[in-house]
Amino acid sequence: MRIFLVLFFVTATSTASFCSPGGVLEKITKIRVDPTVIGRPEKVDDSMAASLVRFNLRAAVKDAHFEEGESSTRAFIVLDEFSSESPVRRLIGLGSGRSISTVECRLIIQDFSGKELANVRIHVHGSVAFSPGEGNGAQDRHATSDLKQRLLQEIERLK
Amino acid sequence: MTVEESIGRSHRFALLSVHRGTTPFTRAPGLPITRMIIGFAACVFFCASSVAAQGEQIFKGKICLGPEGRTPIIQNGQASLPCTIAHPKRGAKYILFNSENKITYHLDGHPNPKPFAGEETIIIGTLDNATGTIHVDEIVRGLPPIVARAKSVYIDCDACPRGMAAAWRAAFEELEDWGRFDINPDPKKADLIVLFSANPYLGDFVTRDGPDKRPVMIKTTYMNVVDPQTGRDLWGDSRQWGSLFVAKAARDLIKEFRLRLQEENQTVPQSLSDNHRGRKTPITTDN
Numbered sequence: 001m002r003i004f005l006v007l008f009f010v011t012a013t014s015t016a017s018f019c020s021p022g023g024v025l026e027k028i029t030k031i032r033v034d035p036t037v038i039g040r041p042e043k044v045d046d047s048m049a050a051s052l053v054r055f056n057l058r059a060a061v062k063d064a065h066f067e068e069g070e071s072s073t074r075a076f077i078v079l080d081e082f083s084s085e086s087p088v089r090r091l092i093g094l095g096s097g098r099s100i101s102t103v104e105c106r107l108i109i110q111d112f113s114g115k116e117l118a119n120v121r122i123h124v125h126g127s128v129a130f131s132p133g134e135g136n137g138a139q140d141r142h143a144t145s146d147l148k149q150r151l152l153q154e155i156e157r158l159k
Numbered sequence: 160m161t162v163e164e165s166i167g168r169s170h171r172f173a174l175l176s177v178h179r180g181t182t183p184f185t186r187a188p189g190l191p192i193t194r195m196i197i198g199f200a201a202c203v204f205f206c207a208s209s210v211a212a213q214g215e216q217i218f219k220g221k222i223c224l225g226p227e228g229r230t231p232i233i234q235n236g237q238a239s240l241p242c243t244i245a246h247p248k249r250g251a252k253y254i255l256f257n258s259e260n261k262i263t264y265h266l267d268g269h270p271n272p273k274p275f276a277g278e279e280t281i282i283i284g285t286l287d288n289a290t291g292t293i294h295v296d297e298i299v300r301g302l303p304p305i306v307a308r309a310k311s312v313y314i315d316c317d318a319c320p321r322g323m324a325a326a327w328r329a330a331f332e333e334l335e336d337w338g339r340f341d342i343n344p345d346p347k348k349a350d351l352i353v354l355f356s357a358n359p360y361l362g363d364f365v366t367r368d369g370p371d372k373r374p375v376m377i378k379t380t381y382m383n384v385v386d387p388q389t390g391r392d393l394w395g396d397s398r399q400w401g402s403l404f405v406a407k408a409a410r411d412l413i414k415e416f417r418l419r420l421q422e423e424n425q426t427v428p429q430s431l432s433d434n435h436r437g438r439k440t441p442i443t444t445d446n
Contacts, residue, residue, distance in 0.1 A: 051335050059344035068345075099328065129328035131319070143316060143327060 023158040024109055024117040030067040033058045034076035039106075046101070049082040052128050053105065053147070059130075060151035064159070072112035080104045101128045103147055107154055120154045122147075218264065218282040218293055219301060220257035222275045255282060255293060269295040279303060281423075302423050303393050305386060306351065311341040313349035313387070315364075318356040318371040322402040326355040326380060329406035333413040339420070351393070352385040355409060359397075365390035377402035382412035394419065 025031075036050040036057075046052075057077055061068050081104035102125045109118040126146025253272040255264040266272055268284070272295075279301035284293040312334065316327045330353060334342055343349040352364060357375045360383040361367075383395040396415055398408035 048332050048335065052331070055331070055342060055344060062345050099325075129324075129331065130314075131316070131324040131327060 025066070025073070025155065025158045028066065028071075028073050030069055030071040030073070031061050032071045032074045033061055033068055034074050037076060037078045039078045039080040043081040043083070043104075044079060046082055046084050049079060049128075053077050053079055053082070053103065056128065056145060056148040057107070057151055059144075059148045060155055063148070063152050064155040066155075073117075074110045076108055076110075078106045078108060080106070099129060100126060103128060107151060109158065118158055120158075122150055122154065124150050214285040215283055215296060216286055218255055218257070218284065218286075220255045220264075220280065220282075222253055222266070222272055222278060222280050222298070223256050224251050224253055224276060255280070263291070265290065265292040267292045267294050269298055272298060275300065299422075302419065306384060306393050306420065307423055309340065309350035311343040311349045312351045312353050313343050313346040314353050314355070315346065316355045318358045318373065318375050320357075320375055320377075322377050322405050323355070323357050323375070323380070325406040326409040329409040330355060330382075330413055333410045337413070337417055339417070346387055349387055352387050353413075354381075354383045354385050356381045356383075360385070360392055360395060362390055362392055377405065380405050380408035380412065382409065382416070384416065 033054065036054045038044055038050060044050075054077065057075060058068060061075065081102065083102045085100050103122070105122050107118070107120040107122055108116060110116055124147045128145055128147045130143035130145050130148070253266050253276065255266055257263075264286070266282070275298055281299045281301045282293060282295055283297045283299070284295040286293050314327055314330050314334070316323065316330075319326060331342060334340055334353070340351070346352060354360060354364065356371065357377045357379065358371060358373050359381055364385045364387070378401060379397050379399045381395065381397045384393045385391065386393055394416060396412055398404075398411055400408045
């Protein structure tokens with residue numbers, strides 16, 4: 001009897017996890033990426049921050065196999081903080097060509113009526129500008145950034 | 160006879176003729192005659208150059224090798240001439256063929272139009288209507304129409320280790336400031352690829368699998384505008400500014416490309432000509 005109970009429990013758990021409802025992006029194929037909203041301008045020290053962050057989001061949307069374009073589902077980022085490397089650190093890493101930034105933002109997904117479907121807080125201390133991958137495969141040839149990788153993770157989670 | 164001797168002779172002759180009164184001008188009281196001669200010479204020089212400049216025009220088209228009266232071929236609804244011939248006949252000369260109005264011009268005055276053969280070019284020169292000949296002042300490689308039509312670009316930094324990585328960000332900022340193109344994260348959807356590298360482009364953007372395996376020494380920053388469908392190099396230039404100035408080099412290259420694209424729509428020959436004379440690096444003519 002106990003064996004039957006254990007078997008029933010295992011089956012029920014696996015079925016429940018397999019049939020669990022998907023994320024907010026489950027049936028979505030196309031996403032519109034809106035311009036970045038700067039939440040706290042006093043904490044954003046780079047004039048290109050908004051454009052760079054939006055580009056990262058577009059790249060993440062593309063890598064998550066969503067089509068980017070006119071759609072009722074909108075995605076954008078609210079940028080709360082963007083600080084570039086200090087000049088001293090930049091001088092130390094002069095030869096590396098890689099610049100490290102600290103980004104504090106929220107990834108917002110909205111539907112056609114403006115209803116918030118997801119609001120994910122993201123903190124990244126890493127690269128925002130794209131640099132080529134180090135590997136030898138064809139996929140590694142294309143550039144990436146730490147912020148894009150983090151956004152991609154979050155988008156995949158919302159699928 | 161040395162140069163100094165010849166200058167001395169001519170100067171002496173000028174003085175002699177002034178003293179003998181062979182000059183048609185009478186001397187005004189208090190005005191030195193030599194100044195008048197210089198003023199007259201300057202007037203003649205500038206008047207002549209302005210008259211010549213007035214006659215200059217811009218001609219666009221493809222440079223092809225003669226012979227005269229060749230019939231253009233219609234391919235995909237567009238008229239074109241077979242421009243490169245393996246064994247041209249003796250005496251064959253280069254011509255300019257404009258596929259839009261289907262007019263052929265003879266070219267005269269350029270020492271070597273051969274490197275431009277088969278290319279879309281912009282020619283600054285004076286047209287002799289009687290013979291249909293352009294007296295060429297300057298030939299500039301034109302940009303293919305795909306560049307002028309492009310709406311989006313993808314920035315790629317190939318062979319970009321260490322300090323070369325700064326090229327991507329610099330190019331992104333410069334292109335954003337320009338605002339002419341949408342910077343697309345998908346190379347398959349972009350109209351053009353803006354490719355940065357520390358190695359010269361080999362035309363293998365489409366065919367090469369994996370990263371560039373050539374050794375990289377960051378001495379020169381290369382920028383190539385590449386057709387994403389064919390991998391063809393549409394425009395390219397470089398800056399040999401070392402590894403510490405990669406970002407600056409990338410910005411400068413984008414600015415040059417921007418200028419080049421603006422020139423494409425220019426109709427005033429003098430400004431186009433001046434831009435090219437003031438350029439730090441000559442436009443490359445080879446792919």
